Amino acid sequence: MSVLIYTELADGQYKKSSIEAINYGSKVAAQLGISSIVLAIGAASEADLAKAGNFGSTKVLHAADANLVAENIMAYSKVLIETAKSQNASVVVSAKSALADAVMARAAGALQAGLVGNVVELPDTTSGFKVKRSIFSGKAFAFTNITSDVKFLAIKKNVLALEEGTASAPVEKISVDTANLTESSKVTETIKATGTLSLPEADLVVSGGRGMKGPEHWQPLLDLAEALGAATACSKPVSDLDWRPHHEHVGQTGVKVSPNLYIACGISGAIQHLAGVNSSKVIVVINKDPEAPFFKAADYGIVGDVFDVLPKLTAAVKAM
Numbered sequence: 001m002s003v004l005i006y007t008e009l010a011d012g013q014y015k016k017s018s019i020e021a022i023n024y025g026s027k028v029a030a031q032l033g034i035s036s037i038v039l040a041i042g043a044a045s046e047a048d049l050a051k052a053g054n055f056g057s058t059k060v061l062h063a064a065d066a067n068l069v070a071e072n073i074m075a076y077s078k079v080l081i082e083t084a085k086s087q088n089a090s091v092v093v094s095a096k097s098a099l100a101d102a103v104m105a106r107a108a109g110a111l112q113a114g115l116v117g118n119v120v121e122l123p124d125t126t127s128g129f130k131v132k133r134s135i136f137s138g139k140a141f142a143f144t145n146i147t148s149d150v151k152f153l154a155i156k157k158n159v160l161a162l163e164e165g166t167a168s169a170p171v172e173k174i175s176v177d178t179a180n181l182t183e184s185s186k187v188t189e190t191i192k193a194t195g196t197l198s199l200p201e202a203d204l205v206v207s208g209g210r211g212m213k214g215p216e217h218w219q220p221l222l223d224l225a226e227a228l229g230a231a232t233a234c235s236k237p238v239s240d241l242d243w244r245p246h247h248e249h250v251g252q253t254g255v256k257v258s259p260n261l262y263i264a265c266g267i268s269g270a271i272q273h274l275a276g277v278n279s280s281k282v283i284v285v286i287n288k289d290p291e292a293p294f295f296k297a298a299d300y301g302i303v304g305d306v307f308d309v310l311p312k313l314t315a316a317v318k319a320m
């Protein structure tokens with residue numbers, strides 16, 4: 001029996017959310033007294049893959065072939081299904097992501113496993129297998145008892161504290177036949193979002209709304225983001241107006257973020273915006289209207305003009 005952890009790589013490195021999944025899966029494995037095995041798909045060096053050991057895993061299985069590229073969902077799913085079977089996995093863990101949603105759902109279906117997403121805590125295994133998950137855009141929690149033999153858990157990003165050790169895990173190459181799979185769609189090209197930091201994975205986010213007045217006034221926000229080492233985001237109207245790129249749009253219809261710090265600059269705090277950011281650990285709101293709804297969701301609020309406040313915040317961060 002094992003806990004199998006499905007991970008995703010970016011430029012040959014585990015994504016931060018996958019490291020969280022490794023840590024989480026390894027704790028579940030320790031709780032159940034079984035081994036914790038990482039599945040890594042795609043190009044990466046053995047040394048980089050072995051780092052899974054730092055986060056508690058005892059073995060890494062590495063699959064890489066010509067079909068395992070460009071987020072080929074059918075091929076990734078087949079590798080996960082076959083590996084879960086060969087490793088006798090009783091629990092399969094991943095971080096929640098667009099690709100993982102598709103791959104985990106297919107694999108769970110094939111293995112007749114119960115799947116729970118947005119998991120925020122280790123399972124309670126004292127009687128059954130009870131999982132706590134975040135629902136209604138982070139406004140409530142639900143507890144689900146998974147009764148199938150194999151259990152699939154997709155954990156929410158940025159909710160679990162990482163514990164890092166110094167061990168390294170042995171890496172074993174595996175091969176699964178991924179040729180001739182039926183495909184209803186195929187990714188032919190991927191265009192990477194510009195910007196140095198991945199917004200869904202970011203720890204710190206500085207975000208702008210219509211109160212920033214126009215794309216030509218974004219520099220003070222970018223300066224603060226740079227000083228903090230933060231990713232940048234925006235409200236929906238801002239990306240609709242092409243003031244900022246669409247991959248920065250957060251909210252109900254955009255990217256969901258859960259950073260340690262979310263700074264909202266000139267954003268009113270409409271419910272559709274909050275739906276994508278209300279899992280942030282600390283929310284700071286800068287708005288000139290003291291009645292702006294966002295202040296109700298804020299941990300810290302600054303009533304003021306963004307163009308006065310932002311340069312002062314940036315100077316203060318630099319001084320630190």
Ligand SMILES: Cc1cc2nc3c(=O)[nH]c(=O)nc-3n(C[C@H](O)[C@H](O)[C@H](O)COP(=O)(O)OP(=O)(O)OC[C@H]3O[C@@H](n4cnc5c(N)ncnc54)[C@H](O)[C@@H]3O)c2cc1C
Nearest residue numbers: 209210211235236251252253266267268272273288305306
């Ligand atoms: C189905 C649906 C889905 C949606 N999905 C999303 C979504 O995913 N994400 C999203 O963001 N929105 C979404 N919306 C839109 C949402 O309802 C709001 O219209 C939008 O979030 C408002 O954007 P905003 O706060 O940037 O602009 P505004 O509502 O215009 O607010 C601008 C704010 O800036 C403040 N301000 C102005 N000037 C300054 C200044 N100089 N200094 C400081 N503050 C200033 C104002 O007081 C105001 O509070 C959705 C709407 C619908 C109907």
